[in-house]
Amino acid sequence: MNFLAHLHLAHLAESSLSxxxxxxxxxxxxxxxxxxxVVAGIHMHR
Incomplete structure (x- = not known):
């Protein structure tokens, strides 16, 4: 489920899914x- 949440939030923030x-x-x-x-998505996640 955690992965689905990350994908959903990345989509809302217009960030890199990968x-x-x-x-x-x-x-x-x-x-x-x-x-x-991809680096921007990693930093957003962290």
Whole structure:
């Protein structure tokens, strides 16, 4: 259910869907490994 909530909130905030999902699994600085839109979603999730 947690994943569905992340997708719903990302859609409402017009944020990256993949970034919001990946945030639970990405450790450290995401800026080194992901494109800017995904990084923005990760930061929003955190």
């Amino acid at each position: 970034g919001n999902l990946l945030a639970d699994f990405v450790r450290g600085n995401p800026e080194e490994s992901f494109p800017p839109d």
